[in-house]
Amino acid sequence: MSxxxxxxxxxxxxxLINHGRNAWIVCRxxxxxxxPEISRxxxxxxxxxxxxKTYPSVEQGLAALGFDGAFTGTYLD
Ligand SMILES: [Zn+2]
Known part of the structure; x- marks a missing residue:
């Protein structure tokens, strides 16, 4: 699946973020x-x-991992 x-x-x-039974995908x-196709x-x-690693909030985790939009258009390997 593409x-x-x-x-x-x-x-x-x-x-990938898991919250309860749901999985979320976050882009750079x-x-x-x-x-919905990713189960727990x-x-x-x-x-x-x-x-x-856990973060105090989702927003802090997204920023720390570079998923807050700062790397839009970039693939980090
Ligand atoms: Zn995107």
């Missing part, structure tokens, strides 16, 4: 959307990092 950001047409370099341009089990399987 996924593109509806705002900037980017194809990759996403941030700061556009975000609910992705899918999310946990994708994000199997033992030292997860």
């Amino acid at each position: 996924v593109r950001c509806s705002a900037c047409r980017a194809r990759r370099d996403w941030l 341009c700061s556009n975000q959307w609910l992705e 089990a899918d999310f946990d399987a994708l994000i199997a990092v033992p030292d997860r």
Whole structure:
């Protein structure tokens, strides 16, 4: 399945956010959307990092990780 950001047409370099049973995709341009095809089990399987970092708020996490729009149009590898 090919996924593109509806705002900037980017194809990759996403941030996945899990909240309860929902998974959200965030683009570098700061556009975000609910992705109903990613379940909690899918999310946990994708994000199997033992030292997860948490942030005081979603907004602070987005800024710290570069998903607040500062890198719009950029793919960071
Ligand atoms: Zn985008």
